[in-house]
Amino acid sequence: MAKLNQILAVEKGVKSDAQRKVTDAYHRIQKTPLLSGISRTYQPIDDEGEQLPPESTRVQVQAESVLKDVATALTKLFDVTATKDWANTQAKASVVVDGETLVEDAPVTYLLFLEKQLVDLHTFVAKLPTLDPADTWSYDDNAETWRTEPVRTTRTKKVPRNHVLAEATDKHPAQVQVFTEDVVVGYWTKVAFSGALPNRRVNELLARIQKVQDAVKYAREEANTWAVTDQEVGERLFRYLLA
Structure with missing residues (x-):
């Protein structure tokens, strides 16, 4: 047969x-x-x-x-x-991942549908935005988003200063040079927020999708031996x- x-x-x-x-x-x-x-x-x-x-x-x-x-x-x-x-x-065949049955007794036509959808999903997840690895991020439960640690920077203002090159005498006025000096007038405290995902989260999702993709292919091959x-x-x- x-x-x-x-x-x-x-x-x-x-x-x-x-x-x-x-x-x-x-x-x-x-x-x-x-x-x-x-x-x-x-x-x-x-x-x-x-x-x-x-x-x-x-x-x-x-x-x-x-x-x-x-x-x-x-x-x-x-x-x-x-x-x-x-x-x-x-x-029919079942889609099994790590011993867990995700889809039971799926017909071949549905397995083919799953294969195509999982390819599209893999492409979508692979293009998800990720957090900038140059910063240290932690999850803020209150804001329900990722945030960096506060970074404090100074705000400066240019203030004019006088530099006496020569003191005044009874014959000559003083020789003065005007220059500006950056003076700290305040502090900025910056916290960055992001709705992106950590790289590890994206990699975990891609690994899960890949596992299901493999399981669907195995199931299709099994169903095709009917x-x-x-x-x-x-x-x-x-x-x-x-x-």
């Missing part, structure tokens, strides 16, 4: 072969001369007249025969596809369709 994975392996080839044969059949019946024949004989008016050989063209394509060829090719395709689809309604029952629906269909 064949397995579902064996049917899947031959289905593509059967489908391609059927499509090719149907296309060939379509092209054959479009060639009108191949479906036409003729038989022509010549008889002179009297025995003295010129004798000409008979002419004939044989019919090379019989539409009824072409229909039979199409039916034969499609019958095999119909049967293989039916066998696969019938088996897909019965073939023993199939050959379905023979094509002959009955074409017995009616092309009768």
Whole structure:
């Protein structure tokens, strides 16, 4: 008895072969001369007249025969596809991760759906924003977000100062140079907040998704070893369709 994975392996080839044969059949019946024949004989008016050989063209394509060829090719395709689809309604397997069953007795079609969704989810999680590793972060339960430790910095202000280059005398005024000096006038205390995730959290999520992805693939492979029952629906269909 064949397995579902064996049917899947031959289905593509059967489908391609059927499509090719149907296309060939379509092209054959479009060639009108191949479906036409003729038989022509010549008889002179009297025995003295010129004798000409008979002419004939044989019919090379019989539409009824072409229909039979199409039916034969499609019958095999119909049967293989039916066998696969019938088996897909019965073939099941469970998704198990670390001994825990996450999805029980999932049909193959659902396992294929899960595979695609998990690929998309993996891509989404991999692009999640992460906290800047240059800072030290802790979770603030009150604000329900991540925050850094307070960082204190100074605020300065430029204050003009005078520098006496030469004292005043009775003959000359004092020589003074004006310059500015940065003077601390206050302090900033900065706390940064972020709604991003720690790198370790993203990596944990990706690892979990990968585990489920592997489990789904294992389950699909297990389901595909389901023993199939050959379905023979094509002959009955074409017995009616092309009768």
